[in-house]
Amino acid sequence: MIETARLEIAGPRATLTLTRPAKRNALLMREIPAVIGLIDQAEATRGVRVMVVTGEGGTFCSGVAFDDLAGVDWTDNPLEKLCERVARVAVPTICALNGGVHGGGVDLALACDIRIGTPASRAVAPPARIGVMYHVTGLERFVARLGITAAKRLLALAEPMEADELLRIGFLDQLAGGEEGALAAAVDAHAARIAGLAPQTVRNFKRLLDDIAAGRLDRAAAVAEIGASFTSAEAREGYAALTEKRAPVYDDV
Numbered sequence: 210m211i212e213t214a215r216l217e218i219a220g221p222r223a224t225l226t227l228t229r230p231a232k233r234n235a236l237l238m239r240e241i242p243a244v245i246g247l248i249d250q251a252e253a254t255r256g257v258r259v260m261v262v263t264g265e266g267g268t269f270c271s272g273v274a275f276d277d278l279a280g281v282d283w284t285d286n287p288l289e290k291l292c293e294r295v296a297r298v299a300v301p302t303i304c305a306l307n308g309g310v311h312g313g314g315v316d317l318a319l320a321c322d323i324r325i326g327t328p329a330s331r332a333v334a335p336p337a338r339i340g341v342m343y344h345v346t347g348l349e350r351f352v353a354r355l356g357i358t359a360a361k362r363l364l365a366l367a368e369p370m371e372a373d374e375l376l377r378i379g380f381l382d383q384l385a386g387g388e389e390g391a392l393a394a395a396v397d398a399h400a401a402r403i404a405g406l407a408p409q410t411v412r413n414f415k416r417l418l419d420d421i422a423a424g425r426l427d428r429a430a431a432v433a434e435i436g437a438s439f440t441s442a443e444a445r446e447g448y449a450a451l452t453e454k455r456a457p458v459y460d461d462v
Contacts, residue, residue, distance in 0.1 A: 211240045211243045211244070212228065212229060212237060212240060213227065213228065213229060213236055213237050213240040213241075213243070213244055214226060214227050214228055214240075214243075214244045214247060215228055215247075216247040216248075216250060216251055218251060218254055218257060220256070220404070221256055221257060221258040221259060221400075221404035221461075222257070222258070222259050222260075222261060222400050222404065223251035223254065223257045223259070223260045223261070224260070224261045224262075224263065225244075225247060225248065225251065225260065225261070225262045225263075226263055226264065226265060227262075227263070227264040227265065227269070227270055228264075228265050229265075229274075230264070230265040230266025230267070230268070231266075232271070232274060233266075233268040233270075233271035233309070233311070234264040234265065234266065234268055234269065234270045234271060234314070235270070235271045235272060235273060235274040235275075236270065236272065236273050236274060236288065236291070236313070236314075237273075237274050238273055238274070238278060238281055238287050238288070241287040241288065241290065241291050242287070244291060245290065245291055245294045248260075248294050248295065248298060249294075251298075252298055252299055252300070255461050256461035257300060258300055258301075258403060258404045258406075258408045258411070258461075259300055259301050259302075259303065259399075259400045259403040259404055260298055260300055260301070260302045260303070261302075261303045261304075261305055261396055261400060262295065262302060262303070262304050262305070262317070262318075262321055263304070263305035263306075263307055263396075264307055264308070265307075266307070266308070267307065267308040267309070267329070268307075268308045268309045268310070268311070268314075269304070269305075269306045269307055269308055269309065269310040269314055269318060269330075270310055270311070270313070270314025270317055270318070271309075271310075271311040271312055271314055272288075272311055272312025272313035272314045272315075273288055273312065273313050286344045288313045288316075288317075288344070289344035289345075289346055289347065291317065292313075292316050292317050292319075292320040292344075292346070292347060292350070293320070293346055295317060295320040295321060296320040296350070296419075299412050299415070299416070300403075300408075300411070300412060300415075301322045301323065301403050301411060301415060302320075302321040302322045302323070303321060303322070303323045303324075303325065303396055303399055303400060304317075304318045304321035304323065304324040304325070305325055305392055305393075305396045306318060306324055306325065306326035306327070306330045306381070306392075307327070307392060308327075308329050308330065308331075309329070309330065309331045309332070309333075310330070310331070310332045311332070311333050311334070311335070312333075312334060312335060312336070313343070313347075315332050315333075315334045315363065316343060316344075316347040316350060316351070318332075318380075319347075319350050319351065319354050319355075319380070320350065322415065323382050323383075323399060324380060324381050324382050324383075325381065325382065325383045325384075325385055325392065325395050325396055325399065326372055326375065326376075326381045326383075326384055326385065326392075327372065327384065327385050327386070327387055327391065327392050328372050328384070328386075328387040329372070329387065330371075330372040330375060330381065330384075331369065331370065331371055331372065331375075332363070332369070332370050332375055332380060333363075333367065333368075333369040333370070334363045334364055334367065335367050336364070336367075337364065337365060337366070337367045338367050343364065348360075348364070351363065351364060353422055353423075354379065354380070355378055355379055355380060356378075356379075359378040359379070359380070372384055383395060383399075405456070406459075407443040407444075407446075407447060407457070407459050408443075408459055408461065409441070409443055410438065410441075410443055413434065413438070417431055417434075442460070443459055446458065446459060
């Protein structure tokens, strides 16, 4: 057991919950390797098709705990490793923004594929206020996900943004209602939709799209992989389900 997070797996869904609500779910740097281990465990569990990342209490994540920074080698940034690990999860990831998100927590949220918030969601990235800078892969992610102007507003201007603006700039993909249970219902709907799709096809789409966005696509390999998909076991089941007018049943991977 670690203080920072817990992992729950229920059928096709893995949920990683940040568990320091009294500290606004600030990450303990010394525990980040263990949090990455939880992600490894979820990804290695057969049948997991979607991962939800969320936090306890009224804050998703406030970045790293400032009282836990002694001896950190910032050229080998643990927070960068965590965000990159989340970005590389093979299955789709949903960030359930249960409240505010601050500092390095903003990059952690951006590392997920889908972000769903509530009217209480608010983001602020304050490194420019205290004279430090984010890691390079985080900066790349801000620009890739949000565009250069929004990235500068959040980072170079340290501009706080409320939920409506976060939705407008594309930080949030969906804004759930403010009533109790609305966020959970929206996340459940997304997770259930993903879980019902062909799992290997979903993983392949995610990987290829990420490769395209990062400019690292092996085009010849992608063309061959796409061609092979039309005769795959998942395609055979999908075709059969269409013919028989039933929901497809895909094997776990």
